[in-house]
Amino acid sequence: xxIKAKNKLAEFDIEKWYLSEQSGELLFAFKGNISPALITEIxxxxxxxxxIKQEKMKVKKRVYNVLVEALQNLYHxxxxxxxxxxxxxxxFIVFIISKYDDIYKIxxxxxxxxDKVRLLKDRIDQVNYLSVEERKxxxxxxLNNQEFSxxxxxxxxxxxxxxxxxxxxNYNFFKYDDEYAFFVLHIEI
Amino acid sequence: MEAIFIEGTPKTPTVNFNSExxxxxIKGRSIPENxxxxxxxxxxxxxxxxxxxxxxxxxxxQLEYFNTSSSKCILDVFKKLEKVTQTNKxxxxxxxxxEDDEDMLEAGEDYQSILRIPFKMIEIxxx
Numbered sequence: 001x002x003i004k005a006k007n008k009l010a011e012f013d014i015e016k017w018y019l020s021e022q023s024g025e026l027l028f029a030f031k032g033n034i035s036p037a038l039i040t041e042i043x044x045x046x047x048x049x050x051x052i053k054q055e056k057m058k059v060k061k062r063v064y065n066v067l068v069e070a071l072q073n074l075y076h077x078x079x080x081x082x083x084x085x086x087x088x089x090x091x092f093i094v095f096i097i098s099k100y101d102d103i104y105k106i107x108x109x110x111x112x113x114x115d116k117v118r119l120l121k122d123r124i125d126q127v128n129y130l131s132v133e134e135r136k137x138x139x140x141x142x143l144n145n146q147e148f149s150x151x152x153x154x155x156x157x158x159x160x161x162x163x164x165x166x167x168x169x170n171y172n173f174f175k176y177d178d179e180y181a182f183f184v185l186h187i188e189i
Numbered sequence: 190m191e192a193i194f195i196e197g198t199p200k201t202p203t204v205n206f207n208s209e210x211x212x213x214x215i216k217g218r219s220i221p222e223n224x225x226x227x228x229x230x231x232x233x234x235x236x237x238x239x240x241x242x243x244x245x246x247x248x249x250x251q252l253e254y255f256n257t258s259s260s261k262c263i264l265d266v267f268k269k270l271e272k273v274t275q276t277n278k279x280x281x282x283x284x285x286x287x288e289d290d291e292d293m294l295e296a297g298e299d300y301q302s303i304l305r306i307p308f309k310m311i312e313i314x315x316x
């Protein structure tokens with residue numbers, strides 16, 4: 001009974017949002033558990049699509065690289081799904097890639113606990129604020145000076161993505177319940 | 190020292206460390222979820238090699254893609270190789286990149302600026 005009551009608090013409708021994000025030419029849309037096998041499948045599918053579209057090598061490589069970082073960021077850093085939503089999968093993520101005119105649009109979504117929101121928000125804001133040259137300098141600084149976590153990441157994923165795209169990273173934190181937010185990242189290449 | 194040969198996979202590169210010839214190659218894609226697991230044995234091996242290297246060491250890096258998780262491991266590989274320069278033996282890193290792949294060229298230049306080791310940027314023609 002208590003779970004039901006808590007469920008009512010959910011202020012963000014994932015299903016509705018998931019559908020609303022699927023516009024343009026949809027190349028891949030997924031919601032469920034993330035795993036290395038899923039990452040491989042997405043990468044293979046999109047690489048094929050890019051080949052069929054005969055995209056320029058530079059575009060192909062940028063899209064592929066950003067995909068790798070976006071997906072592996074999810075793989076390494078997501079919080080487990082809130083108890084009452086475990087039916088979605090315990091490592092639940094949303095991933096959508098579509099194409100509008102000449103722009104590839106990647107959307108990712110995942111649960112995050114509120115106590116981590118500020119750190120992530122500050123990190124993205126900081127990267128967005130930096131110029132191309134400053135992003136490069138920050139990348140090198142972290143690469144050369146920071147120990148990597150056990151997960152193998154060094155917080156370089158976000159900076160690497162930002163270096164490869166011309167626009168800023170757009171994001172949203174939707175309040176999910178008292179403990180969790182749903183983090184949405186939009187990347188345009 | 191025993192040579193190292195590892196066949197490439199869709200997420201890990203082909204590695205060919207020929208200690209007799211002093212020619213080390215890393216080629217293909219390096220995008221595993223756990224890069225440390227893949228690179229640790231290579232870094233340990235190079236640590237040993239660098240303590241008594243051949244007169245001439247040639248390193249060929251030809252990566253199509255690498256993720257940020259690998260980027261730190263690749264830096265660790267280079268840092269071991271940097272030790273060779275302290276022994277007054279010759280070493281060069283040939284950083285290969287595809288024509289027009291500015292991002293890969295820039296990645297090589299990033300490493301070059303961090304390390305004290307000679308880099309040669311080599312453009313690969315598409316056809």
